[in-house]
Amino acid sequence: MTTAATAPGGQVGGQVGAPVAGPGRHGLPGVFIVLEGTDRSGRSTHVRLLEQHLRYGGRGVTRTSLATSILAAGPIRVAKHERRMDPVETVLLYAADLAERIEQVIVPSLRAGLVVLADRYVYTPMARAATRAVDPDWLDRLFSFAPPPDVTIVLDVDAATALARQGRHAPGRYEAGMDLGLSKDALKSFRLFQDRLHEWFERQTPRYNFSPIDARGTPEVVEALIEPAVDVILDAMLGHRPGPGVARR
Amino acid sequence: MASSSKSLSGYDRDMAADRARTPDHLSPRGLLVVAEGLDGSGKSATLDGLARWLERRGREVRTIAWEPSELVARAAADLRSRTALTPRVAALLAAADAQHRIGARVSRRLTAGDVVLADRYAWTAIAREVARGLDLDWSGDLHRSLPAPDIVLYHRGDAGSAVERALATRPASVRSAAVGAAYGTFVERLLAAFDALAERARNGLGMPWPTRVVELDVGADPVVNARIVRDAVRPLVEAGGSGRAA
Numbered sequence: 306m307t308t309a310a311t312a313p314g315g316q317v318g319g320q321v322g323a324p325v326a327g328p329g330r331h332g333l334p335g336v337f338i339v340l341e342g343t344d345r346s347g348r349s350t351h352v353r354l355l356e357q358h359l360r361y362g363g364r365g366v367t368r369t370s371l372a373t374s375i376l377a378a379g380p381i382r383v384a385k386h387e388r389r390m391d392p393v394e395t396v397l398l399y400a401a402d403l404a405e406r407i408e409q410v411i412v413p414s415l416r417a418g419l420v421v422l423a424d425r426y427v428y429t430p431m432a433r434a435a436t437r438a439v440d441p442d443w444l445d446r447l448f449s450f451a452p453p454p455d456v457t458i459v460l461d462v463d464a465a466t467a468l469a470r471q472g473r474h475a476p477g478r479y480e481a482g483m484d485l486g487l488s489k490d491a492l493k494s495f496r497l498f499q500d501r502l503h504e505w506f507e508r509q510t511p512r513y514n515f516s517p518i519d520a521r522g523t524p525e526v527v528e529a530l531i532e533p534a535v536d537v538i539l540d541a542m543l544g545h546r547p548g549p550g551v552a553r554r
Numbered sequence: 555m556a557s558s559s560k561s562l563s564g565y566d567r568d569m570a571a572d573r574a575r576t577p578d579h580l581s582p583r584g585l586l587v588v589a590e591g592l593d594g595s596g597k598s599a600t601l602d603g604l605a606r607w608l609e610r611r612g613r614e615v616r617t618i619a620w621e622p623s624e625l626v627a628r629a630a631a632d633l634r635s636r637t638a639l640t641p642r643v644a645a646l647l648a649a650a651d652a653q654h655r656i657g658a659r660v661s662r663r664l665t666a667g668d669v670v671l672a673d674r675y676a677w678t679a680i681a682r683e684v685a686r687g688l689d690l691d692w693s694g695d696l697h698r699s700l701p702a703p704d705i706v707l708y709h710r711g712d713a714g715s716a717v718e719r720a721l722a723t724r725p726a727s728v729r730s731a732a733v734g735a736a737y738g739t740f741v742e743r744l745l746a747a748f749d750a751l752a753e754r755a756r757n758g759l760g761m762p763w764p765t766r767v768v769e770l771d772v773g774a775d776p777v778v779n780a781r782i783v784r785d786a787v788r789p790l791v792e793a794g795g796s797g798r799a800a
Contacts, residue, residue, distance in 0.1 A: 375638045376629050376647060384654075393699040394653040401646035405638050446695050450642060 331452035335415035336542050338535060339426040342460030343502045344480050344495075345467040346520050351460065351531060352424040354524070358532050359420055364539065367414035369406050370424040377402035385477075390484035392437035399430035400447055407451060415452070420539065427451045428459075428513065432505040436498070437485065456538055457513060458531060460520035464500035471495060583664040585790055586701055588675040590751075591709030592744060594719040595772045596779075600707060601671045603780050604787060613669045613791065618660065620674035623648035641686040648679060649696035657700045664701055669791070676700055676762060677708075677751050685743035690750060694761035702763035704790050707783055708752045711772030713742045 331337060340355070342348040352368060359366045372378050381398050389395075403426070414421045427448040435441050462470075471492065478484075481491045482498025510517060516534075520527045587604065589597035605615045625647040629635045663670045676697035683693040717738045754760055755767040768786045770779045 375635050376625075376643055380625055380647070380650070389654065391653060391658070394650050397646055397650035397653060397696065401643050401650060404640075404642045404646055408640055408643070409638055443695065443698065446692065449692065 330455070331415060333412065333415035333452070334418040335421060336539055337411070337415055337421045337423070337452065337454045337456075338538075339423045339428075339454040339457040340460065341425055341428045341457055341506065341515070342520065343462060343464075343467055343499045343506070344476070345470040345499075346460040346462040347470075347524060347527060348460050349424055350524055351520075351527060352422055354528050355531060355535060356422055358528075359422070359535075359539075362536070364543075365417075365419040366422055367410060367419050368422045368424065369410050371426075371429060372399070372402050374402040374405040374409075376405055385479055388478065390479070392434045392439050396430050396434040396439060396444065396447070400427075403427060403430075403448070403451060412452065418543075420543075423454070426454060426457070428457065428506070428509070428515075432502050432509075435505055436482070436501045455542065456535070457515050458535075459506050459510070459515045459517045460527070461506075461517040462503075462520045464496045464503055466521050467499045467503075468492065468496045583701075584666065584668045584670060585787075586660065586664060586670045586672065586703045587705055587707065587787060587790075588672045588677070588703040589707045589709065590674060590677040590748065591770075591772070592711060592713070592716040592741060592748070594716060595709035595711045596770075596776070597673055597707075597709050599776070600709065600770070600779065600783055601673055604783055605671055607784055608669055608787075608791065611791065614667070615669045615671060616663050617671045617673065618656065620652075620656065620672065620676075620678055623651040624655075625651045641683060641688050644686075645679075645683045645688055645693055645696060652676070652679065652697065653699060660701045672703070675703060675706075677706065677748065680751065680761070681744045681747035684747035684750075685740055690747065690761065694751075696762075698762040700762070703765050705766040705768060705786060706752075706755065707786075708748065708767055708769045709772050710745075710748070710752075710769050713738065713745045715772075716745075717741050 338355075340348050340352050349370075352370075356366050356368050372381050377398050381395075381402060384395060384398060411421050411423070431441075431444045431448065434444055473492075475481075475491050476495040478491075480498075481495040482501070483491065483494050485494075485498065487497040488494040506515065506517070509515065518527070518530050518534075587601075589601050591597055601617060605617060608615050623644075626639070626644050629639045629644075629647070660670055660672070676694075679697060680690065680693045684690050717734065720741075721734055721737065751761060752767050752769060755765050758764060760767075766786070768782060770782060
């Protein structure tokens with residue numbers, strides 16, 4: 306999916322992507338924003354906050370999250386429950402989940418001119434498969450059906466911070482990468498595996514035009530980096546929409 | 555279908571010796587022979603004959619069928635989920651299912667040095683997906699991680715006879731002109747997809763993997779076809795599965 310580029314010019318530190326004028330590379334009138342990041346990067350929190358911010362600003366928003374499709378979410382849960390860890394089978398199930406949500410949710414919303422906020426997209430399944438030695442070129446071809454986002458914000462959190470946020474709670478077997486045999490200790494394995502994922506996102510930044518953002522700070526600090534940058538992109542692509550003028554919350 | 559022969563042939567002794575000195579993933583493997591083609595083209599009869607011939611030669615033979623995906627069947631049976639079951643979603647679910655249910659099973663058998671005869675394999679899935687409008691390269695690529703066949707026995711017959719055979723066994727309502735015409739179009743597309751897969755394999759551009767292909771004329775004398783199959787498989791058996799194209 307080498308064409309799945311985001312808006313060009315993403316940089317660490319708050320400047321999320323240079324605004325893109327006119328319709329995105331997907332060729333549809335809406336705007337497609339993806340938030341990616343390793344586990345405990347605060348991704349789900351920020352998708353929720355950004356959705357609120359955009360709605361208060363008068364934008365029509367559709368939110369979609371990984372493994373929430375009608376057909377594939379169940380089989381994904383079963384495979385995890387049965388501890389089936391074949392990386393090819395797993396990535397095919399996630400691809401089915403994405404294909405359904407792309408066809409049923411993402412593309413219709415973009416066609417309707419809405420802002421689509423995706424809590425993870427093709428990149429998390431790709432990262433998980435690639436760190437389990439699945440051929441990256443095959444992964445690109447597999448996900449070639451996926452429309453490219455207008456911007457992909459990667460919440461950048463190092464493995465040590467992720468581990469600190471994890472606390473003493475045991476991570477899920479899959480999230481900890483226990484199948485890779487990195488360590489018998491779940492928390493240690495989690496840290497090593499998240500480190501690999503973090504490295505993958507870092508290495509793939511030019512390839513997929515990720516816009517990394519330093520997400521080690523408090524939610525308020527990170528939010529203050531994401532929202533203005535997204536507003537700039539939306540204003541350029543959809544035109545300025547004055548919101549209610551009152552800060553939400 | 556499993557052979558009752560427990561005595562170690564020369565080949566099996568070599569296999570055992572090889573297994574003893576090489577790690578699992580480097581072990582020489584058995585042989586995967588696949589029969590492909592439209593419904594009623596004689597695939598099962600070919601494999602039955604081949605299994606008997608191989609067993610007489612002392613080989614352990616396992617026959618597997620390419621079962622329809624349970625995930626897809628379940629989705630299709632449910633009115634609410636059926637609307638989400640587009641060709642692409644169905645192809646991905648079926649490929650995941652095949653990886654789990656068929657890929658692992660075939661790999662195990664091949665690692666044990668068995669001869670595996672597959673009554674339909676990935677080409678059937680790909681042809682059906684292509685007939686439903688998906689791209690052959692994309693669809694083929696989904697199955698790339700399945701063990702590659704050493705040889706594909708492509709049973710080629712014309713679409714008209716296949717449609718007649720299929721409809722003859724259906725109730726009268728299904729045999730109506732409209733259903734027959736729609737099914738006929740689908741079978742023509744299937745045949746074109748099978749032909750494209752066979753052509754690629756012959757040109758060394760096999761999808762999802764390079765493989766040998768032998769084309770059998772469905773209308774030809776079965777005795778002649780059986781001889782063609784044995785002549786094609788014999789060198790592979792004698793090479794102990796090492797004469798792989800992939």
